Amino acid sequence: MWKFLKSHWIMSLIGLVILLMVVTTLIYAIATREGDIGLLEGTTGKGLRWKTTPITCVYDLGSSMTAQALEMYDSARKEINSQFSKDVIGACVPWALKRKMPEVIKGELVLNLGPPSPPAEGVTVYDPFESKAGGTTYLHEDDQGFIGAAQLYMVEVSNRKVWLHELGHVMGLAHDRRMDSIMYPSLNDRGIELSSKDIKLLREAYE
């Protein structure tokens, strides 16, 4: 063996370099395989976020909105807001104008119960990965690359995890492939809170 290495040292060196490259690539692949994607990427290449906070929410009084859903929304938004020095997600208020409430309202989150309608025109980012979604969020990007409006459709109204997950999307968070995160796509395996990295990113975006 030694004799072989001595007489073929260039080949051995090349072999060693290739081996090191393979090992480094593998380690890198494993280290980056899972984890936060963080904020969804907008068309400008920047992370999607609202320009101003608190994010305000509207629901249609004429719809099937329930007191339980509003309570769940409120407790989820308070849980998220407790991570910040100010409110990032505001209360959800009924549509006060006489004319019919539009599906999309500029500058607002529109809260709906039930399965989602097809995404309205102008939706640039939404939540396409959940096949049996407990909730669905559509985000509308404005012409400055901010989130200009959002639509939330809640199916599993009594599930705290679904509310936190969808409000994570509303703030701009993408899915997280780590199972201990609330942003994990599959409800059953989902963690119970936002990851510390998600909170850090959101604080950078909103504080």
Ligand SMILES: [Zn+2]
């Ligand atoms: Zn999701």
